[in-house]
Amino acid sequence: MKALEIKDLVKRYPTGTEALKGVSLEIEQGEFFGLLGPNGAGKSTLIHCTTGLAQPTSGTIRVFGHDAVHHYEQARLAVGLAPQELNLDFFLTIEETLDFHGGYFGMPRRERRERAEELLVAFSLADKRHERTRFLSGGMKRRVILARALMHRPKLLILDEPTAGVDVELRLELWHYVQRINDEGTTVLLTTHYLEEAEQLCQRIAFINRGEIAA
Secondary structure (H helix, E strand, O other), X not given: OOOEEEEEEEEEOOOOXXXXXXXXXXXXXXXXXXXXXXXXXXXXXXXXXXXOOOOOOEEEEEEOOEEOOOOHHHHHHOEEEEOOOXXXXXXXXXXXXXXXXXXXXXXXXXXXXXXXXXHHHHOOOHHHOOOEHHHOOHHHHHHHHHHXXXXXXXXXXXXXXXXXXXXXXXXXXXXXXXHHHHHOOOEEEEEEOOHHHHHHHOOEEXXXXXXXXXX
């Protein structure tokens, strides 16, 4: 069974813009897969369709065998998404952010506490646990977003431009984290437009341009 199987995916917006023009893609379990392309190539649209944030016009998406369009709940449980935009609730602390996310995914309270503790330590956030996310630096926010995506132990981690706008030091640190997560068995899909990032991390790469897989 594939971690992610996309067939003939089309996404047409009401304006007539065709963001995806029949994209097909397969990602094996445990793979570190890169999706490269310029801004506006369709990377985020593909991710939004996979995670239920957008409805595809046609085509199929399967996440570990679950139909992501018609059996959304099962597919979504298997996916952790670290989006491009820093979409944190600024009134919550780091610890609350992780705890609430675990709650959305049906984790019992004790398990949420243990998992949050684990991630706070792993991402060097433990001493900042009671800080509200609005007071964090951009790099810290990135770490919280990655920790949050991993909170419910997803089998597929999707990173949408995870290092856009972060400094070199933090970028290397984030690379280190996601490599370790992948080594532990999590499948990773990374979208980026940094060639060196894809080269360093990914086992296979697809190039997307104007809504089509170029290579």
